[in-house]
Amino acid sequence: MASRQEQIIAVIDQLMTNTGTDVVGAAAVGLDGISFASRMAADVSTERVAAVAATIMGVTRRVGGELRIGAAEEVIIKANKGLFMVLPAGDQSLLAVNLRQDANLGLVRLEARDAARAISQIV
Amino acid sequence: MSVERSSWQIKNEATLSELVQLMGLSADEAAILKSLQSAAQRQAPAMREDFYKRLLAHPQTAEYFSDINMNHMYDMLQTWFVELFCGVYDEAYARRRMKIGDTHVRIGLPVRYPLAMLDVAMKHAEDVARTHAQSDAAITAVRKVLALDVAVFNQAYEDRQIQALAEMVGNERLARRLLAGE
Numbered sequence: 001m002a003s004r005q006e007q008i009i010a011v012i013d014q015l016m017t018n019t020g021t022d023v024v025g026a027a028a029v030g031l032d033g034i035s036f037a038s039r040m041a042a043d044v045s046t047e048r049v050a051a052v053a054a055t056i057m058g059v060t061r062r063v064g065g066e067l068r069i070g071a072a073e074e075v076i077i078k079a080n081k082g083l084f085m086v087l088p089a090g091d092q093s094l095l096a097v098n099l100r101q102d103a104n105l106g107l108v109r110l111e112a113r114d115a116a117r118a119i120s121q122i123v
Numbered sequence: 124m125s126v127e128r129s130s131w132q133i134k135n136e137a138t139l140s141e142l143v144q145l146m147g148l149s150a151d152e153a154a155i156l157k158s159l160q161s162a163a164q165r166q167a168p169a170m171r172e173d174f175y176k177r178l179l180a181h182p183q184t185a186e187y188f189s190d191i192n193m194n195h196m197y198d199m200l201q202t203w204f205v206e207l208f209c210g211v212y213d214e215a216y217a218r219r220r221m222k223i224g225d226t227h228v229r230i231g232l233p234v235r236y237p238l239a240m241l242d243v244a245m246k247h248a249e250d251v252a253r254t255h256a257q258s259d260a261a262i263t264a265v266r267k268v269l270a271l272d273v274a275v276f277n278q279a280y281e282d283r284q285i286q287a288l289a290e291m292v293g294n295e296r297l298a299r300r301l302l303a304g305e
Contacts, residue, residue: 032296051300058293 007122008037015115022103028119029094053086053096090120139217152264157210162251167201170247207268224279234280
């Protein structure tokens with residue numbers, strides 16, 4: 001039977017396959033910012049991205065609480081050379097996704113939600 | 124720093140009992156310190172004078188004392204000094220010392236000031252210790268309890284930083300990793 005890490009990698013690979021070249025990296029991350037498994041470019045520090053993803057989601061949840069707008073469902077950062085998305089994967093983990101600039105965001109959001117759901121069941 | 128450290132689980136008053144154990148503060152040392160409490164009481168006004176003379180001569184520290192009842196501050200400082208010689212270094216003692224550290228944090232006093240002022244207390248505490256028949260043992264003991272205060276003051280600042288960051292990011296372990304610069 002595949003290990004937890006292998007199962008998560010399979011989910012991430014499926015996400016990358018289903019979205020063509022839109023997703024350039026992804027990681028499953030604990031709320032403490034530790035990466036469970038990832039597919040990231042060699043020049044990207046997975047550890048740092050994991051910590052940043054957890055921080056972004058933590059702060060977003062805090063904002064949601066302060067504004068009483070409910071639970072955070074996703075965070076999307078749009079930069080001039082790409083996008084970064086973080087979404088909950090169950091109660092204890094997150095899915096961080098790095099996208100290229102002109103990615104089909106609608107498709108990726110749908111696929112990322114499925115991937116996050118799958119990861120939550122593995123974690 | 125992906126490893127969970129057992130020291131992270133030691134919090135609040137438990138930090139002092141841990142430090143008492145770490146530093147090997149013995150019952151004999153505690154008894155020596157207790158026997159010096161009257162001497163400490165007599166020394167306290169001189170310590171207070173040196174302490175505030177320096178603090179109030181420095182513009183950056185003096186500004187914390189504008190619009191403050193100085194008599195109350197004098198009493199608190201002397202009580203703090205005499206309590207070094209209370210002889211009982213338990214959770215209640217820890218709570219009282221931590222409260223001072225918490226106050227420093229709350230008023231936005233940079234930690235370098237209370238730490239830098241400890242040499243004044245150290246000098247006077249050692250003067251007290253020298254009046255004991257076993258002065259070397261007394262000096263060793265008094266240095267330990269002052270070191271405990273250094274640790275407690277620092278811990279108050281660290282605790283506040285971790286607490287504030289953990290509240291912001293939603294996870295204490297993540298906050299510790301961020302503070303470690305990971």
